[in-house]
Amino acid sequence: MSAVSTSDTTIALEPLVDLARTVGREAAELVRERRPAGRVPVATTKSSPIDVVTEIDRASEALIRRRILDARPDDAFIGEEDEDVAGTSGVEWVVDPIDGTVNFVYGYPAYAVSIAARRDGEAVVGYVVNIASGEEWGAVAGGGAWRWAGEERIALAPPLPVEGTPVDLGSLLVGTGFNYSRSVREAQARAVAAMLPHVRDIRRGGAAALDLCAVADGRLDAYVEQGLKPWDLAAGSLIAAEAGLVVSGLDGPADERLTLVVAASRRREFLELVRACGF
């Protein structure tokens, strides 16, 4: 039984995994049931005219918030769409009720519920479900990462080159994404254009949580994005790390400035390329 021990308590992690999955599946089902045919109406925008929110984003977060805090009333809760809730238990839930909201609005089948539990600021449980496909991924700190096949957990085993293998950046399929701010997007476009000739190809899926699970599942070789929020990042970065990838920022932990995910044996060269391209 995986657990985390800190200064005061030991917390069993499996019950947190079970709660995250149960509630995440419920939220995904709510989103599927409520999604109308065609485009989803936008309720409002946030940081820019293309940073959209729907009533279904809000309903998904309300369900997740209610179900988790009913089960664990002393926990803290941070969600993308509503106010933070302080807690006393030391466990903090970080939730994106629909990651890939623009994809959701358009019906592009790459949007996810992302639920993480953090302890002392570090993710200890992560759960991501692709709402459109039903694919699910999970991870426990120190306990590995997996995809679910029904009730079975299939350990994630991305093809990680052994240390010392010559690094060929031209073989890398790299995921990335773009910010909602025009000025940031202009800089990101220049950086991606500079990177493209040096790698196999670029993929822009539109949902960070699914991009992080894609690297963990071997569907991408690396991922780099600027501007991710904690709820975009928390669950998927634990899944990627527990699958054996290195998750970092430019000069420290992954953060809003930059998230970079790659195999350890490629990190030095890939980081050099990221810097040279101006990410």
Ligand code: LIP
């Ligand atoms: C999205 C991220 C994606 C990023 C988008 C957006 P949202 O989150 O998951 O990686 O490129 O610009 O930030 O807004 O759909 O929850």
